Amino acid sequence: xxxxxxxxxxxxxxxxxxxxxxxxxxxxxxxxxxxxxxxxxxxxxxxxxxxxxxxxxxxxxxxxxxxxxxxxxxxxxxxxxxxxxxxxxxxxxxxxxxxxxxxxxxxxxxxxxxxxxxxxxxxxxxxxxxxxxxxxxxxxxxxxxxxxxxxxxxxxxxxxxxxxxxxxxxxxxxxxxxxxxxxxxxxxxxxxxxxxxxxxxxxxxxxxxxxxxxxxxxxxxxxxxxxxxxxxxxxxxxxxxxxxxxxxxxxxxxxxxxxxxxxxxxxxxxxxxxxxxxxxxxxxxxxxxxxxxxxxxxxxxxxxxxxxxxxxxxxxxxxxxxxxxxxxxxxxxxxxxxxxxxxxxxxxxxxxxxxxxxxxxxxxxxxxxxxxxxxxxxxxxxxxxxxxxxxxxxxxxxxxxxxxxxxxxxxxxxxxxxxxxxxxxxxxxxxxxxxxxxxxxxxxxxxxxxxxxxxxxxxxxxxxxxxxxxxxxxxxxxxxxxxxxxxxxxxxxxxxxxxxxxxxxxxxxxxxxxxxxxxxxxxxxxxxxxxxxxxxxxxxxxxxxxxxxxxxxxxxxxxxxxxxxxxxxxxxxxxxxxxxxxxxxxxxxxxxxxxxxxxxxxxxxxxxxxxxxxxxxxxxxxxxxxxxxxxxxxxxxxxxxxxxxxxxxxxxxxxxxxxxxxxxx
Numbered sequence: 276x277x278x279x280x281x282x283x284x285x286x287x288x289x290x291x292x293x294x295x296x297x298x299x300x301x302x303x304x305x306x307x308x309x310x311x312x313x314x315x316x317x318x319x320x321x322x323x324x325x326x327x328x329x330x331x332x333x334x335x336x337x338x339x340x341x342x343x344x345x346x347x348x349x350x351x352x353x354x355x356x357x358x359x360x361x362x363x364x365x366x367x368x369x370x371x372x373x374x375x376x377x378x379x380x381x382x383x384x385x386x387x388x389x390x391x392x393x394x395x396x397x398x399x400x401x402x403x404x405x406x407x408x409x410x411x412x413x414x415x416x417x418x419x420x421x422x423x424x425x426x427x428x429x430x431x432x433x434x435x436x437x438x439x440x441x442x443x444x445x446x447x448x449x450x451x452x453x454x455x456x457x458x459x460x461x462x463x464x465x466x467x468x469x470x471x472x473x474x475x476x477x478x479x480x481x482x483x484x485x486x487x488x489x490x491x492x493x494x495x496x497x498x499x500x501x502x503x504x505x506x507x508x509x510x511x512x513x514x515x516x517x518x519x520x521x522x523x524x525x526x527x528x529x530x531x532x533x534x535x536x537x538x539x540x541x542x543x544x545x546x547x548x549x550x551x552x553x554x555x556x557x558x559x560x561x562x563x564x565x566x567x568x569x570x571x572x573x574x575x576x577x578x579x580x581x582x583x584x585x586x587x588x589x590x591x592x593x594x595x596x597x598x599x600x601x602x603x604x605x606x607x608x609x610x611x612x613x614x615x616x617x618x619x620x621x622x623x624x625x626x627x628x629x630x631x632x633x634x635x636x637x638x639x640x641x642x643x644x645x646x647x648x649x650x651x652x653x654x655x656x657x658x659x660x661x662x663x664x665x666x667x668x669x670x671x672x673x674x675x676x677x678x679x680x681x682x683x684x685x686x687x688x689x690x691x692x693x694x695x696x697x698x699x700x701x702x703x704x705x706x707x708x709x710x711x712x713x714x715x716x717x718x719x720x721x722x723x724x725x726x727x728x729x730x731x732x733x734x735x736x737x738x739x740x741x742x743x744x745x746x747x748x749x750x751x752x753x754x755x756x757x758x759x760x761x762x763x764x765x766x767x768x769x770x771x772x773x774x775x776x777x778x779x780x781x782x783x784x785x786x787x788x789x790x791x792x793x794x795x796x797x798x799x800x801x802x803x804x805x806x807x808x809x810x811x812x813x814x815x816x817x818x819x820x821x822x823x824x825x826x827x828x829x830x831x832x833x834x835x836x837x838x839x840x841x842x843x844x845x846x847x848x849x850x851x852x853x854x855x856x857x858x859x860x861x862x863x864x865x866x867x868x869x870x871x872x873x874x875x876x877x878x879x880x881x882x883x884x885x886x887x888x889x890x891x892x893x894x895x896x897x898x899x900x901x902x903x904x905x906x907x908x909x910x911x912x913x914x915x916x917x918x919x920x921x922x923x924x925x926x927x928x929x930x931x932x933x934x935x936x937x938x939x940x
Contacts, residue, residue, distance in 0.1 A: 315339070317394055317425050320356040326367065326444025327676045331355055333428060333436040346400040346412075347431045348381040354429035357441070358387065361418040362841055363867025364921065365445050365681060368672070369426055370401065370413020379431040380439065382412040387423040394425045402431055413442075420867065420921060445671060445680035454699070457630025457716070459494035460508055461663055462620045462638035468655035470646040472597035473606060480606035483598045484526070484655065486512045488620045488638075490533075495699040497706065498626050500533055505581040507533045508624035509572060511826055512602045515617040515666045516609075520677060520727035522670055522741045524828040527771050528602030529566040530623075532583070563590050566600035568777040574746040574825040575687050575718055575853055577628030588776050588810040600775045609645055616642040617666040618657065621826055623746070629692055631716045633746045634684070637826075639666040667743045667828055671725050681844075681865040683722045687747070688854030691715045718853070720747035722846070726868035728839045735834050737765075738869060742846060743828040750822035752802060752849035754831060755909045757795015758887055760873030761837030763788045766796045770829040776809050780821040788833065793878070793910060794886025796833050800849070822849040835871035842870030843922055845909050862908045864922050875913055876938035878902075891938055899934050913937075 315336035323329075336353040344350070361367075369384055381402050385394035401414035418424060426443065430436050467487040473480055488510055492498045499506040510533065514526035567583040580586065590599050609616070619639045627633050640661045646653030662669045671680035693711035723743045728736050744751055757763075766788045773779040780801070787797045805818040823829050844865045852859050873887050879898035880888035902910035903926055914933035915923035 315353070315355050317356045317358075317427070318391070320358040320425065322358045322360050322390055322423075323443060324360050325362055326679070327442075329357065329441045329443070330438070331428070331441065332438040333430065334438070336436070339427075343383065343385075343394065343397065343427070345383055345397055346381045346402040348383065348400075348427075348429045349432045349435070351433050352430035353436045354427055356428075357426045357443075358390070359418070359424045359426060359443060360390065361420055361422055361424065363679070363681065364418065364420045365867060366415060366417050367443065367445050368413055368415055369399065369441070369443050371428070371439050371441060378437040379435040380412040381427075381429050381431050382414055382441075383427040383429065384414065384416050385425040385427070387425045390423055392423070394427075398424075420919075442672075442675055444675040445668075445682070455494045455630070455632050456698075457494050457632060457694075457714075458492060458496045458498045458624065458626035459630065459632040459635070460498055460622045460624045460627040461491050461493055461635055462488050462510070462622055463491035463661070463663070464489040465618055465620055465638060465640040465657065465661045468618060468642070468657055470653040470655055471601060472651075473649045474597050476598075481598055482604050482606050482609070483601040484512075484514065484604065485528070485601060486618050486620050488622075490622050494627075494630065494632065496626070496630075496694070496696045498624055502533075503581070505579060506625060508622050508627070509533065509567065509579065510620060510622050511569065513619040513621075513666065513826065513828075514602060514604055515619060515670075515828070516611065516614050517617070517670055518611055518614045520729050520737075520739045521830065521832070522667060522725065522727075522739070522828075523769050523830045524771050525608040526602050526604035527569075527773070527827065529568055529600040529775065529777065530572060531562070532565050532567050563600050568775075569773075569824060569826065570778045570819060572623060572825075573748045574623050574633065575628065575720055575748040576690075577623050577625035577633065586813070588813050598775075603772075603774055616645075617669060618642055618655075619666040628718060628746075629690060629716065631718050634719060634721045635663065636746065637665040637668075638663050639669045665723060665743055665745065665828075667723055667725060667741055674727075678725050678727045679868050680723065680725045681867050683724075683863045683865060684719050685747070685858040685863065687718045687720050687749070687852065687857045689715060689717050689856040690854075717856075720749070721745040722747065722751070722863065722865075724844060724846075724865040724868060726844070726870075728869045730838075731834070735836055736838055736871070737834045738832060738839070738871070740831040740844065740868070741828055742823065742831070742865075744823050744825050746825050747848075748825065748850065748853065750824055750849040751800075751829075751846050752820070752822050753797065753799045753847035754829075755792075755795065755797050755845045755847075756831075756833070756870065757797075758793045758873065758878055758885075758910065759795040759835060759837070760871045760877075760887055761835045763792075763794075763796050763871075764834050766798075766831075766833040768798050768829055768831045770823070770827065776813070778807075778816060778818045779824060780805050780818045782821045784821065784829075790885040792885070796831075798829075798831055802849070820849065837871035837873065839869040840872040841867055844868050844870065845922075860924050862912075862924050864912075864924060866921050874937065876934060876940075878910065896935075896938060903930065 333353040336355050338351050384399040386396050399414045399416040401412045471483045473482040509530040511530040512528040516525045571583050572579045621637045641659045643658040644656035671678045694714040697707045697709045699706045725741045727739045766786050772781045782801050785799045800822045802820045808815050848861045876891050877887040879894045883894045912922040914929045915921045918929050
């Protein structure tokens with residue numbers, strides 16, 4: 276089939292149209308992220324170099340010369356291909372969840388040695404994946420920056436063909452649930468939501484809310500759930516606002532201590548609850564007497580103080596009756612024109628954390644309406660499915676053409692404990708205890724970052740970032756953007772306030788730009804505690820530094836005179852490793868995000884002043900070598916092993932080689 280190409284003007288977006296000279300041979304492909312289009316032979320599949328969403332059709336395609344079986348792909352079925360040169364190392368979704376697909380589709384992903392080679396080993400395959408839509412095919416796959424992959428969309432039968440929207444990039448989908456080893460607690464559903472009143476505080480109207488949840492245990496061991504002990508889960512709530520490219524957390528509540536569980540099958544998609552503790556309906560998280568402070572919870576281990584009620588002041592009548600401990604939001608944050616809102620819940624449990632299964636504990640759901648009345652309990656409108664991922668990941672998944680997402684996982688510690696249960700297997704209606712058997716598991720924690728850029732049309736670009744601490748007790752004390760290109764202005768950040776005596780400071784982070792930030796932007800929490808006197812019977816206590824705690828998301832923004840390129844952002848951990856086996860460093864890197872354009876070699880101005888000046892001189896070399904030998908990772912870590920372009924949080928000869936190559940190139 277002869278092809279010809281026409282391309283529209285523009286940077287990063289475009290329409291690619293292929294034609295065969297007749298109506299029957301036309302296949303239009305909309306590429307939202309730019310850079311590639313789908314054809315029906317792998318050898319001629321052009322390359323996608325950015326993540327995005329593609330619309331296409333297999334209706335007029337032809338079967339590949341050689342069928343590649345897998346996930347029920349039929350011999351002789353029509354197929355289309357697209358090649359991906361991954362712009363970042365990431366866990367991505369390749370699939371058809373973006374819209375209803377009425378035909379039985381299969382998605383396959385193959386390794387490809389070069390930009391022109393045929394498919395290599397199949398590394399991912401799916402005939403399903405979007406459990407809310409029959410016929411959808413979506414799969415998660417790990418890709419590496421600069422590596423080549425071939426993606427095939429094909430019918431499960433020879434009669435299966437039609438249009439599709441293929442999303443390629445970091446994102447979220449409700450993947451088929453698979454029993455994890457051990458206990459694995461997740462929020463299966465955000466079932467309902469309530470507004471619980473509002474109060475004027477210091478001339479600002481503050482509102483309170485609660486989200487109802489259903490907790491699932493998708494592991495193969497029971498989950499302990501005993502009230503008034505440290506052997507039960509806790510459930511927390513957050514609220515987010517999206518305005519254009521700006522993603523912000525605007526509210527946070529305390530954590531609800533689970534006190535009872537009603538085993539049963541409440542939700543479709545996972546089957547019948549057959550083992551003790553496998554599922555429960557928890558209802559609205561608005562009962563203030565069961566709400567405990569976040570500072571008392573270690574999310575890495577799931578541990579908390581069994582006597583947590585002695586750590587917080589009593590609830591008194593009046594203002595605190597409506598607001599105390601609940602998810603609190605300023606009313607002005609709910610009336611922003613054009614904004615949309617996302618509810619988020621999380622669950623942590625000692626069993627879940629011991630088994631190393633605490634990175635999948637967040638779920639999110641869109642909000643359609645808030646109650647207008649301030650009296651009594653009023654329903655909040657929820658819309659769409661509950662996505663078993665954080666609100667930040669949900670937003671990134673829904674906007675793959677504008678939002679880039681990066682995850683960082685670190686090994687916190689290794690723990691040995693006794694397993695007292697026989698693993699559950701399908702078909703069993705109960706599970707039995709056994710002689711305690713030592714089990715060694717690793718505990719991992721996760722951070723998620725995003726970026727989005729707005730072209731202001733006046734020679735400047737506004738950069739929006741968000742950083743979520745998913746489950747790390749080490750917290751975040753600093754985030755560094757730079758050294759960057761151009762002039763930086765308007766740097767600011769947002770983070771919701773802690774409240775009701777939760778012992779974390781609300782002091783604003785320090786913001787530094789320009790020469791003091793080595794030409795970039797730095798945001799730093801104050802590493803100071805604060806003495807506070809709480810109402811009786813608590814009395815004097817110490818509030819901890821205002822680091823980015825687990826479950827919280829901080830948003831950062833600034834304006835630059837430079838357009839975006841793909842780069843890295845660094846952040847610093849506030850606390851040391853939880854154990855000798857865990858990651859001992861303090862700096863982590865988010866790769867593949869938007870950053871203002873700059874030359875790696877341009878680090879300084881005249882007389883070794885901080886910040887790029889658009890020139891490469893001996894001053895740049897002096898500043899680099901000074902940073903290298905001083906152990907300054909944000910400045911001198913420019914490479915990974917074998918001179919790769921991805922920093923690896925350590926300084927080696929590879930960094931010197933990459934820097935000097937950039938300087939002399």
